[in-house]
Amino acid sequence: LGLLVNKVTITPERGTTVNISSTVGKRCEVCRREGRSNDCSTSLVFKDNSCSGHIIQADSGSLPLLDFNRKFTWNLNASAPKAFKIDFTKTGLRQIPPSERCPDGHSYTLQALQTTGKVAVGKYCAAGTISSAQILSLGSFSLEVPAGQKLQNGQFDVSVGEEIKSLAKITVTLPKGISSSELLSPNYPDSFPDDDVMEWYFQVPKKHKTGIQFMNLTQPSCRKKETAVEYHSKGRAALVLSLTEAQPRPNWGNFSMTLRNCEMERRRAGSPGLSLSRLNKCLCCTLLFSPVVCKVDLRKVEGLSLYIEKLRPASDCEMKINSVTKEKITVTSNSDLSFQDCLPEDVRVTALRVIECKQLKDCPKTPVRLTLPALPSCLPAPLSSVTWILRPPQHGTVELTSPNGPLKQSLPGQPCNDSVIVKLAEDDGIAIGNFCPQGAIKKIQIHTNMSVTVSSMGGRALNIQYSSLFNSYSERYIFTVSSKKDVPVLLATPGWPEGMKSYSTVSWIVSVPPKMKAHLMFANLSQPKCSNRHTNIRVQRVNRLEEDYSRREDEETESEIVVSEGFYLNMSNCMPERGHFSIISVVFSYSDPLLIIVLSVVAALLVTSVIVLAVVCPKKKLNHQVSIYNPSGTIFLPGHTNFPKTREDNESHVYTTIEDTLVYTHLLRKGKETGVYGESDPSYKPFTGHTVSQKPLVSEDSVISGPTETSWLSSCASQ
Template sequence: HINRSQTAQSKCEVCIGKLCQHSVTLINNTEVVFNCAHPEDIFTVEIVKQIGRDRCNEYPSLQNFSRTFTWNVSTQAQKAFSLNFTKAGLRQIRPTESCQDKHVYTVSAGRTTLGRFCRHGTIKGMKVSNEGSVSLQVPGKGQMDPTTFDISVGDHIPLLPIIQVSLPEEESSQEFLSPNYPDSFPDNDLVTWSFRVPPKYYTTVRIQNYTDPKCQRKDARLEYQLYFKRVVKKLSETQLSEYQGSFNLSLQNCPMQPSSALSLHFSISAIKRGSEDLRKEKELQIHIKKRKPKSACVLKLNSQIQETATIFSSRISYLSFYDCAEEDLLLNINQNIGRVLMVPVLEKCLLGVLQQVTWRLYVPQHGAVELMFPLGSQQQSLAGQTCNSSVLLTVTEHEQGNITVGQFCPQGPIHKVQIRSNITVTASPVDSNDLRQITYALLKGSFMETINEHYIFTVLPKKDTSVLLATPAWPVGMRPYSTVSWIVSFPSQLEAQVVFTNVSQVSCPNQHKGIKVQKQGSRDETYSWRIGEKLKDVVVEESFYLNMSNCRPSKGSFSVVNKILSITLSVLSVLLVLVVAVLAVVCIINRKKKKQAAPEVSVYNPNGHAFLPGLHGIPKTTEDEDVHIYHCIDDTMVYGHLLKDGTEMNHFEPAVDSYQAFTGPTERQPLTEPEVGVYRLFTGLEKGYVSGLVLADASVLLNPCPSKGASTTLHLSYDTNGKVLKILLWRRNWETKKKMVVCR
């Protein structure tokens, strides 16, 4: 068939004798003439031959044209033909893709297109029943290789096609498409891919894209024919994962409703793994049991039928499974180990869902064990604290019986745990998952010198978060005379609020002082309570220790849940920021009427506190004048006791135009009105300004801009003991007759 391209602009024609037209069909040897110079740019050629077992050869006279070779194959009734591509192999491509060498194969079975393919791939053959065709597109001036594939006739197959795939002996990934893709796979039809997998390779099937048909009855499905069992999956389900060995995969369509369609795009990847010899694992035990004792699954250990079986890494055991699916068996692993805690890699032939792994860590004499989390910090699994994880870790100690220290999952503030006894760590899946999928280290265990406490938790909370921390063995209660410490660390100038959300009712016969909060680096207790007392919420401005020690309770058991609320900027830090911000506003307002200022002088306050500087002169004002007030902080948040005793202040060099962080303790309870004592007035000169104020160990920059014709006044309010209760800094502009409160 010689056809002029539909997109050709030329009116060139092909002529047989005097008859010229835009297309001709040749059956016998015929001389043709083109009435243009380069017909190969305008015409395409399709060469079709009906064959049984032979092939169609090249036509040298047409080699300059783009050609499509089509071989139509038909067999006798109850027969099938095989296409053998073993010399080159084929690789399936999408309908819009092309091949690097421009040679594209199209294989059809009846009216169904099995796909488009390039040379050099993993598809080694196809079996098609009754009739089909193979087409090869060859570009102009390219030569067709007649030895690319062979055709043979064999026995009938009871399904549409079988596509034979041989995966290479290397890590690889292949993509496959359903027949007629992206159009619908035929109604109620079946196609099978037969995958040959080399030894020691494990394959995983992933659905890349699909359309699910609306079925009149039954459902479209994928069916795996494995070595010893058959598995049926919906298109929406997770498919075969890391399976060892060859297998068949069939796509079965349903009787579809009108305007419905089924299409499938999937990939298969293969990775190599060496033979996992369990004898390399030290002190490993694997317990196998049937999920349902009355199931058809038969488990044999050393040729003996068993309902449960235990194998040891130090021995050679012979296991056999008959009519057993993966989900019919449950596996538990116990292992004595000293360092990294990982799920042992099991042979794929060992069937069963791995539901639990337990590691035992034996602490040396006068030592302790430290557990680190390689994938980041952990959190305790408690009510009100969500664990988004597929694995839950349970830590149990064995000093006096089996006591659960706690359950842990990722994404939390607990950085490490130290325990002064032998422990076991048990990994269990969440939502019935299989622990075989866990290929990373869950914990890192190490041994260290003994610790004073029984348990130490290192906690690194994040800013603006809240976390829950429970005492070991919650909610049962800590064992008598046991101790626990939380080392809570966070950046400077931040603070944490500790709330005791759940405290058990317990009585100690000796009024045991069992709960302490202590700042890190300090030997003094910041807060402390006896067991049985009502616990109050506390705010700690520095990294701290939270220590708890149990007595031998005469009633009840000792257990506490602590909640560390959001880490926020401390009150003093907020005060400093606001003071600077307000004074910047005052500076801008007064610069508009800026006049020459008098020089600074230092003033000695008879109360013993040195203040930078103020110029003498008392402005005369009345309380009923119009006042513009700028609040730095509310009166209820005043901390006047930051001013130390004068003897201390005399040794402090006040800073000017600088900012220093405050590190001293602060009182958390706000002062209440009315104030006690006298109201003393400290003033500067009439035409001066206050440029700095010193508060204890911190220097707070209070620097209103200098302005002629304005005055600044500093008021200090004291109690009967001389303790400062209030500081009021304000300035008056004589031209506007107004005063502005700069800061209270």
């Protein structure tokens, strides 16, 4: 038999590898001329490497091979954890099962390359809803055309994508009107990769709803974990479901869907893997929906108000309350609302509740739960924030705790990465601080009217619970802190980075794990120039008489100290003439001294992250002040004073200097009124001091000692 010989000239384009091979079982060979002889084989490779930012679909280099089936492959690589991204926006792709062919003869295949091997992300045809694909790290994109089929010209842009934590991320851009898109799991109809993750992101037109159905589901036998599907969307809580559960009803807006496989049981013969196809339906709301009527009744919750605000004046959203069109709606009782063409991004829904107690004896004896109000699902958007206004009785204190665990303050080096942020402020709007879960602050006590605002981060739905309790303490701020081994805790003065209020006091009651020491560092210290009194920083161990540390603004401050057990960290402010008093304290409980190096690094980063105003104040004579004396041995214990705030305690009666006799006559008169002292002796003389063993002649509940310098509780009593 004669041999059929075809001669062609091949010139690979830059960045192209041409691989010519014969079908298995055929006698066809491909030869390359080497000098005067031919080098023949069943396959031959021509290669010319380059790097380009585009996938150019052109036939110029392969026209001589038009009589053969051709496959064009682009190998793509991005440095992990980044993905490479292919943009299909100009044409769009449509996924098909591996056994099907595309009408125009152009079939695209997307593969991911993992350490366990290649994974077929999918096979696609031109003209569809898939607008982009991202593959983690390594992968390939290929195009197959049959013999005799000319290659259509085209171009896909390639770029570095996101940091993804899945095998791949496919973006689906749905068209307006009613449509459906079929999407298949990787390796379909074979199993989805073992213990792997795949993500689809759906871009939904305005005024459209989208729902998901699973078809042809095959469930694996799992050794570890479980198969699951997750839904994430702006303004809604993440939803995790099993594949056999009913999937969410159609909803507004863009969303992502993540498919998770388990660690499959492969030891038993015939054990199935995970595979499924899913049908996505996009329904146009203008065909299905009329104005949404929403009945809201808040009468069951005392002091609750609901606020609904239209955010975008140019949107088609129309809101009505009791048939009256409004841009802002306030609901305080029973109201009929209606919403026309309102999307979640068009409106903001917030709630406010006032909880007030006029007399301490009438206050609830058990904590009041600060939970989200139950609102009807007909509202166009979820609750974005809720505020509780807490008003304790005169001289009362609000005590705030979190049943879900301790809080931490949002500070440089200690950011809030959780889904919610808790903002505490006084009734005049002055901030106390921003807090979030997973910290060390177990309890917060505020001696004034205050607000607690809980808002979501990143548009997530709220799901929180806190507790408040009304008590009677005289300190303005008390924080109860539980430190843990080798975990730095950052504590900032109220209102940081702004300064504390004039004459205000703050105390942190810090517990230290047994057999450990606490390393206390002072960073970002800002001291004012005081016109009256002094600022003060004091440290005293619990149940100890002596102080471990005490500094005023006109004294040099040590940057760090070591405390051998639980302690009180107390601070008080003066009346600033200029500047302000603020500081961040770092607490680090440890058993190994070498770990202090870690804390030093944390503090150094903290200092460099914030601009600090340091003011050196001249030394000035202190006003005489008083402190609480406890016969059991503790000079002061935050939360246990018995001096109610009265007219004579406010700042209108403060003088530059007061004679000792006047100071102590004033206290004796006050003690007489409260029943602590008997009749005052008219021959009373100025106090001349006493030793520790000489206890004042007063009750053990409330005892007055002689004058001390910048006593912390004296500022507290004079608020």
